[in-house]
Amino acid sequence: MPSIWNETKLKSFDKLNGDMQCDALVIGGGMAGLLTAYRLNEQNLKTVVIDSSAICFGQTKNTTAKITSQHSAIYESITKHYSPEFAKMYAEENERAISDFEEIINKKKIECEFEKCCSYLYSKNNYRLLKDEMLSAKNAGIDCYLTKEVPLPFKTAGALVFKNQAQFNPLKFINSIVGDLTVFENTPALKIIGNRVLTPYGMIRAKHIVIATHYPFVNFPGENFLKMSQERSYVVAFENSSFPSDSTFIGLENDTLSFRRYQKYVLLGGGNHRTGELRGNPYKMLERKAYELFNNPQIKYRWSAQDCITLDGMPYIGRMKSGGDNIYIATGFNKWGITSSMVSANIISDLICNVRNCNAEVFSPERFNLSASVKNIIENTKETVKGFSAYLLPSFASIKSIKKGEVKEFVTDGNFAGAYRDHDGKIYIVSLTCPHLKCKLKWNSAEKSWDCPCHGSRYDYKGNLIDNPSQHNSILIAII
Secondary structure, eight states, rough: OOEEEEEEEOOOOOOOOOOEEEEEEEEEHHHHHHHHHHHHHHOOOOEEEESSSTTTTTTGGSSEEEEEEEOOSSSHHHHTTTTTHHHHHHHHHHHHHHHHHHHHHHHHTOOSSOOEEEEEEEEEOHHHHHHHHHHHHTTTTTTEEEEEESSSSSOOSSSEEEEEEEEEOOOHHHHHGGGSSSSSOOOOOOOETTTEETTEEEEEEEEEEEEOOSOOOOOOOOGGTTEEEEEEEEEEEEOOOOSSSSEEEEESSSTOEEEETTTEEEEEEEEEEEHHHHHOHOOOOOHHHHHHHHSSOOEEEEEEEEEESSSSSSEEEOOGGOTTTTTTEEEEOOTTTHHHHHHHHHHHHHTTTTOOOGGGGOOTOOOOOOOHHHHHHHHHHHHHHHHHGGGGGGOOOOOOHHHTTTTEEEEETTTEEEEEEOSSSSSEEEEOOOOTTTTTTTETTTTTTTEOOTTOOEEETOOOEESSOOOOOOOOEEOO
């Protein structure tokens, strides 16, 4: 089922047809890439955007569309592992992002249901951590306060409330800014060689190259597969007229639920898990929660998103120095993609235009802090080892025993394969070796996809690529 934002029909563009030159090439037509191109266009740089499919086809259409500087307990973490100054710089750039969205919307008179609101970070039982986060956030310059009055239909220990945050319809916003941009859809970037990007339909030569593909499509240089994992989250939307429209909510705990209002709907999110590590059915869990918490909710939409998670909880935005001074990346948004997209656009456009940005170092792709990263390093290493060692633990099964809607794993010609029987009775057999870095794929029963637990690539049951960093489909071995 498509997301609620898919009710907005986006403008479409042709694919590239022949070689060309430009000042800046942005690879990736989501919110981050299009905002970066918009900023560069403002500086009169000839800018081109290419996307392997359609604009906003990936994560932008699957967001909950909160524009906020409240990113869970991030300010306490940055203060602890880096410094209060770093936390202040992070806050300034994210608060600037909120203001910049509002400025563009007002300037262009964009009708996108933009609303200022408060953002609640609530906790079921950890008021002390909320207090610590408030002190760090206030010290970073955030206008916030603690409260034990949380307008949610269940008991909490309290919440930290950020003032002057926002929410909107992201695709209506995109439709209003994309008309002034040069965009080529269905034009995948195959390779970067110096200042040239090769595509199937021509070569683009650019002074500056921005990789804004959610997860960078190049493994080297950058080695982002060593610095990031991916997580999935799920949303259901249902009609409810009583839920407050002037606030958004997200929980502090790992099994958190998030809430926001859009028109007559409540968007209920949760069920987070590392990609490739699904347990249970998140949609059914969210629907059950909706019925527990609200009066007769009628589920109208349900969808999922995928997010890149960095080692220390902050995005990687800036010059990819190991790849050359002309290559920039924007990735690792840690579930805060809308605000981080504007942060990316501002920082990268400042770097390209030689505008001094004192906050850019906080987001540098080159940074590393062991104390802030060690927990995620251990977890990523463990999951990668499991992803490879899974080949030592095959599950053998007869294809004939597969029922409609079920999968089986087995070995064929010495290679591990997965078979799925669709509701028409056809069996699709695909290779379970991820084309990205050869981890073993795992079945996602909630979305009928084969997911990589190592780096987050995803494929449908026919082997077609859904999510990067892989650039290739899985091998379709046979259809029976």
